[in-house]
Amino acid sequence: QDRVPGVESKLTPPATHIRESYKGSEKLKGKRTLITGGDSGIGRAVALHFAREGADVAILYLPEEQADADETIWLIEKEGAKTLTIPADVSDRKACDEAIGTVVETFGGIDVLVNNAGHMQGEREFTDTSDESWERHFAVNVHGPFYLTRAALKHMTKGASIINTTSVNAFAGAPVVTAYTATKGAIASFTRGLALQIADKGIRVNEVAPGPIWTPIQPQGWSAEEVPHLGDSTAMGRMGQPCELAPAFVYLACEDGSYVTGQTIHVNGGMIING
Numbered sequence: 001q002d003r004v005p006g007v008e009s010k011l012t013p014p015a016t017h018i019r020e021s022y023k024g025s026e027k028l029k030g031k032r033t034l035i036t037g038g039d040s041g042i043g044r045a046v047a048l049h050f051a052r053e054g055a056d057v058a059i060l061y062l063p064e065e066q067a068d069a070d071e072t073i074w075l076i077e078k079e080g081a082k083t084l085t086i087p088a089d090v091s092d093r094k095a096c097d098e099a100i101g102t103v104v105e106t107f108g109g110i111d112v113l114v115n116n117a118g119h120m121q122g123e124r125e126f127t128d129t130s131d132e133s134w135e136r137h138f139a140v141n142v143h144g145p146f147y148l149t150r151a152a153l154k155h156m157t158k159g160a161s162i163i164n165t166t167s168v169n170a171f172a173g174a175p176v177v178t179a180y181t182a183t184k185g186a187i188a189s190f191t192r193g194l195a196l197q198i199a200d201k202g203i204r205v206n207e208v209a210p211g212p213i214w215t216p217i218q219p220q221g222w223s224a225e226e227v228p229h230l231g232d233s234t235a236m237g238r239m240g241q242p243c244e245l246a247p248a249f250v251y252l253a254c255e256d257g258s259y260v261t262g263q264t265i266h267v268n269g270g271m272i273i274n275g
């Protein structure tokens with residue numbers, strides 16, 4: 001469980017990464033997986049669900065987030081999973097190539113890549129968006145998934161799965177975070193293009209597009225007063241929990257999703273319908 005730093009809210013409880021009632025059924029037994037941003041928020045929830053489903057789980061995260069990574073690994077190891085930690089910056093091509101090499105060397109291959117790490121910075125006025133901010137968004141949110149996917153595909157075989165975390169923003173837009181929204185749109189298109197390009201290899205590529213989920217990334221674009229209200233625009237009138245999102249990743253990673261490629265699973269409390 002975690003709390004959004006700097007936000008005291010009575011409206012939204014602390015994050016739940018996996019429900020006690022979630023019973024794994026070895027859907028990912030023997031699958032060798034890498035989750036970027038796996039130390040925190042949505043990535044931590046995905047890592048825990050994958051571990052409970054029997055996967056080997058590697059997490060990649062920014063080096064300064066080692067404490068979160070240690071806590072996540074402790075939780076995953078309680079599930080009995082083989083684990084691997086990779087502190088690295090996804091905007092660094094060499095680090096991405098090395099990360100895939102480390103996963104392949106340690107686990108003997110790679111079957112599932114989850115491009116989930118994300119950078120988000122808000123600008124009240126779009127004209128205040130600096131070149132550095134625009135470029136950093138693309139370096140982390142677009143170039144990172146490109147580097148990792150290209151490197152992973154050299155080792156992936158039939159049955160492998162790539163899952164990108166995009167955002168409801170890519171479909172509905174959002175004020176304040178336009179640079180971020182542009183990168184999520186790019187990855188949504190990347191998902192569809194790549195899915196067509198590699199379908200004949202039996203490798204699937206999909207995306208999960210979350211609505212407002214209770215994780216530490218939220219305060220990057222909004223004030224502390226606004227954060228608890230980010231769920232107000234959903235039909236369900238609340239933010240989602242990481243545990244409500246992660247099962248969609250399990251579905252796309254395992255054999256249950258074997259006829260699904262180039263698709264978006266929207267998990268957003270009804271924020272957009274038929275988006």
Ligand code: NAD
Nearest residue numbers: 037040041042061062089090116117118167212213215217
């Ligand atoms: P989070 O802050 O908990 O996680 C972000 C993760 O990204 C962290 O683990 C961090 O280590 C990692 N990261 C950031 N920059 C990185 C870099 N340069 N190299 C390596 N790792 C880096 O937030 P979250 O909400 O769990 O975010 C996960 C994904 O979900 C992101 O792609 C985000 O854009 C997306 N998303 C979140 C929401 C939401 O409401 N929380 C909504 C839509 C989409």
